Amino acid sequence: MYAIQTANLTKKYDDVVALFGLDLEVEAGSIVGYLGPNGSGKTTTVKLLTGLIQPTLGDSTVLGLSSAKESGKIHALTGVLTETAACYRHLTAMENLRFFGALFGLEDAKIRTRAEHLLKKLDLWSVRDRKAGTFSTGMKQRLSLARALIHTPQVLFLDEPTSGLDPESASIVNRMIGDMARDEGTTVLLCTHQLRYADEICSSFAILDQGILRASGSLEMLGNAAGLHPTASLRVADGAEMPEDFVQNGGFWEKEIREDQDMPGLISELIRREVPIYEALIRRPTLEDAYFSLVQKPEDGEVENRA
Numbered sequence: 508m509y510a511i512q513t514a515n516l517t518k519k520y521d522d523v524v525a526l527f528g529l530d531l532e533v534e535a536g537s538i539v540g541y542l543g544p545n546g547s548g549k550t551t552t553v554k555l556l557t558g559l560i561q562p563t564l565g566d567s568t569v570l571g572l573s574s575a576k577e578s579g580k581i582h583a584l585t586g587v588l589t590e591t592a593a594c595y596r597h598l599t600a601m602e603n604l605r606f607f608g609a610l611f612g613l614e615d616a617k618i619r620t621r622a623e624h625l626l627k628k629l630d631l632w633s634v635r636d637r638k639a640g641t642f643s644t645g646m647k648q649r650l651s652l653a654r655a656l657i658h659t660p661q662v663l664f665l666d667e668p669t670s671g672l673d674p675e676s677a678s679i680v681n682r683m684i685g686d687m688a689r690d691e692g693t694t695v696l697l698c699t700h701q702l703r704y705a706d707e708i709c710s711s712f713a714i715l716d717q718g719i720l721r722a723s724g725s726l727e728m729l730g731n732a733a734g735l736h737p738t739a740s741l742r743v744a745d746g747a748e749m750p751e752d753f754v755q756n757g758g759f760w761e762k763e764i765r766e767d768q769d770m771p772g773l774i775s776e777l778i779r780r781e782v783p784i785y786e787a788l789i790r791r792p793t794l795e796d797a798y799f800s801l802v803q804k805p806e807d808g809e810v811e812n813r814a
C-alpha cells in the first residue's frame with residue numbers, strides 16, 4: 508500500500524516551474540530520502556502534498572486522501588517538521604506538547620502519556636519544565652520533532668530537520684527519527700540535501716533536480732539510473748604487473764565490472780598471470796556517487812557533506 512502517491516504533480520510560480528510532472532509512489536512504512544539541491548522543489552512538494560498550496564497540474568494523495576481537497580483530514584494524520592523549529596518560547600517543553608496535543612483534540616491524559624514517552628525518547632525529559640526559549644538549537648529541534656509526533660502521525664514530512672545543527676546533534680536527531688519511525692511504522696518523507704544523514708536512515712530515495720525527478724528507488728536502482736557499476740578493487744604486491752584495463756587508486760587497482768558474478772573470473776585471470784593478490788573487494792556506487800551523477804553540478808556550498 509502506498510502512503511503517498513502523486514501523478515503528474517506540477518507547480519508553477521509565475522514564471523518559475525518549481526515542480527514538473529512528478530510521479531512518485533511511497534510505500535507505507537518506508538523512510539524515503541527526498542534529495543535535491545537548493546531550489547529543486549522539495550519544499551514545494553511537501554506543501555502540495557499537505558494541501559498548503561494547490562498544484563498547477565496533476566494531483567496527489569496522502570493516505571488515500573486528496574491533497575487538494577482533503578487537507579484538513581491529512582493534517583490530522585500527518586506531522587510536519589520544517590527547518591525552523593516551531594514551538595512557543597514562553598511555554599515549557601511539556602506545556603508546548605500539551606498545547607499542540609490539544610489542537611489535535613487529544614485528551615489531556617493521553618497527551619501527557621505520549622509527551623512523557625517522546626520527551627524521554629528525545630532526551631528532553633529532564634528539561635520538560637524549562638521554557639523552550641532557553642533551549643539550544645538542537646534541543647528546540649528535538650522539541651519540534653516531539654511536537655510533530657504528539658498525535659502519532661502515520662506520515663511524517665521532515666524538511667531539512669538537521670539543518671543548522673552541529674554534526675553530533677544532527678546525527679542524534681537523525682537516528683532518533685529513524686528509530687521512532689521504525690518503532691511506530693511511520694512513513695517518513697525526509698527532504699534534505701545532507702546526503703550522509705539520508706544515507707543513515709533511509710530505505711529508499713528520490714532525487715529531484717530543477718523540479719524534475721531524476722530517479723527513485725533503492726540505492727542500487729539509483730546507481731543503475733545513473734549508469735554506475737560496481738568496481739573490483741584489489742590490493743596486490745608492490746611492483747606486480749597489472750592488466751592495462753586496471754587503474755591505480757591509492758593502494759588499490761580498480762576496474763569497473765557489470766555485476767558481482769564477474770569477480771571470480773577476474774580473480775582467476777589475475778592468478779593465472781601470477782599476480783599476488785592480498786585483498787579483493789567490490790566497491791558499490793554510494794549515494795553520493797549516484798546523486799552527483801544524477802543532478803547537475805552544484806554551485807559551491809550548495810550541497811553539504813560531500814566529503
Ligand SMILES: Nc1ncnc2c1ncn2[C@@H]1O[C@H](COP(=O)(O)OP(=O)(O)OP(=O)(O)O)[C@@H](O)[C@H]1O
Binds near residue numbers: 543550552700
Ligand atoms: N512562493 C514562491 N513564489 C515564487 N517562487 C517560489 C516560491 N516558493 C518557491 N519558489 C521557487 O520554486 C523553486 C523550488 O523551491 P523549493 O523551496 O520548493 O525548493 P527546495 O528544494 O525546497 O529548496 P531548499 O533546499 O533551498 O529548501 C525555487 O526556484 C524557488 O525559488
